[in-house]
Amino acid sequence: MSAVTTPAHQASGGVNVKVINRIVIYGLLALFALFYLMPLFVMLVTSFKTMDEIQNGNMLALPKAPTFDPWLKAWGETCVGLTCAGIKGYFWNSIKMVVPAVLISTMLGALNGYVLTKWRFRGATLVFGLMLFACFIPFQSVLLPMATILGSLGRFGVTLQNSVGTSFGLGNPTVNLVFVHVVYGIGFTTLFFRNYYEAFPTELVKAAQVDGASFFQIFRRIMLPNSMPIFVVTVIYQFTNIWNDFLFASAYAGTGDAMPMTVALNNVVNTSTGVVEYNVNMAAAMIAALPTLLVYVLAGRYFVRGLMAGAVKG
């Protein structure tokens, strides 16, 4: 849509009106930009200040003597609950959870989308509808049964450990979270790929079939090479969602060494023992935010597309 210009009959003295209009518009836009940037700015400058400067200085002032210590302390020394070894371990926990969960859920989504669009069968829409609705449920409605099941699997894992010598990952909180995120992420990934493959020319698939290509050959040779954009969108979407998750993380790995980053951050900030070190808290928050922010900066376009695809189905 083209921008609205002042109608011709208002043009008497129009230049001034126009200039004022532009100033007002730019002023408002700048004001809102400040509103959105402010918390990040405050977080960032605070993370580079000494505690002394925080208590006596102004929140918005730039650090007088920027120090990297709060970041180092947040990474390697700060206390999460009773353990004082920084958040680095929890950062890696998140990575160990996110990478497999994203890869598995994305691959399953790609296959599901392929089946649902190119190998349609009776009831395919119903199947898709049921999977799609799963994206929207409040996870509180499955939280408790999942906790019960994970608890049983954990006990089974201990039994296995004692009898066979390995628990096959049963009862490992990170494995549990990967499983949970795959289960509740499939709906989204299927949605993304289904909508993308819907627009993919079915003739190509049919032609390959006539030539005798198998189900998986078509997927590997024809669909996958043409799916790069939607892979990027899905991976980014899943990465952001799983990295940022707090509910599952706190319910199934809320204590102990396996906590993901979000839970650890919440614990750091709400630890009430001793002096509250705001600069360390802010540095920890920045570290927790960096991976997703980085993805956003590098691939913002795909990030937005993922959000949109999740919001407005095609």
Place this chain on the structure above:
Amino acid sequence: MSTVATSQIKLTPEHARPRASVRSRLQDALPKIVLAPSFGITIVFVYGFILWTIYLSFTNSKTFPSYVLTGSRAYQRLWGWTFDTDPPSSWYTSITNMGIFGFLYIAICLALGLFLAILLDQKIRGEGVLRPIYLYPMALSFIVTGVAWKWFLDPGLGLEQTLHQWGWTSFHFDWIKNKDFVIYTVVIAGVWQASGFIMAMFLAGLRGIDGEIMKAAQIDGATTFQLYRRIVIPLLRPIFLSAFIVLAHLAIKSYDLVVALTSGGPGGSAWLPSNFMYEYTFKRNEMAVGSASAVIMLMTIVAIIVPYLYSELREKPR
């Protein structure tokens, strides 16, 4: 699909039929076999678990699940608490907060999102810089958002303190510590996070409007205001619907933000139903009541989402 499969069978030479039939039947079933695990997982872990939760809500489970049905006692208690206003019960606080938060969050995000989108659509230089600035909070975790705003709104450290230093000593802003106002701070942080995304949705909608319609209206002498009120905004109705669905769904699921921003607020005064559910299920050993509250949350979502999904999936029958 099925036509393709049959034609494929016809292509197979007649004498090869007996051997190929098992294989070709397998080939035919392969797509369903591939889809089956995902579908099965969804049926068990989503729908099965929902039924499980519903079942638990009709028991008297406390710390551990109990599977003896004891009727609708949990719901009766929630219902009783709904009117328990003096002092307000946790449930009363949670649903009242949900009403306040849900309404303001959705309304402000829609209004602000549309407003920003319209401003950005005025051939703005630097749009490429501004858009990502408005949108980046959506990439952050609610926990990070909560931590940032907790600091910003803290009376002793944040905004209030800063304005005092600048000389406005009478400025007073302690909502985050005030049990009657703490829910509004959740609204502020929530709007900060999601409004940029709503802006992006509206902007995409605006860019999709046919420029000819606008030109025609301008030639007919419509003012800018009239143009937007009478033509543009009605054309954006589908975006309003999608944005509403997204926001309603985000609002009902909101849990982390309350935890990180307010730790539940003074005396649980910032709780939403999601916090209520978590606390009652995992901390207060009232599993049946927690489950009942989860069922109520789910039903609210169902009432909003199901009609929407139904119309979306039905519109394009294939």
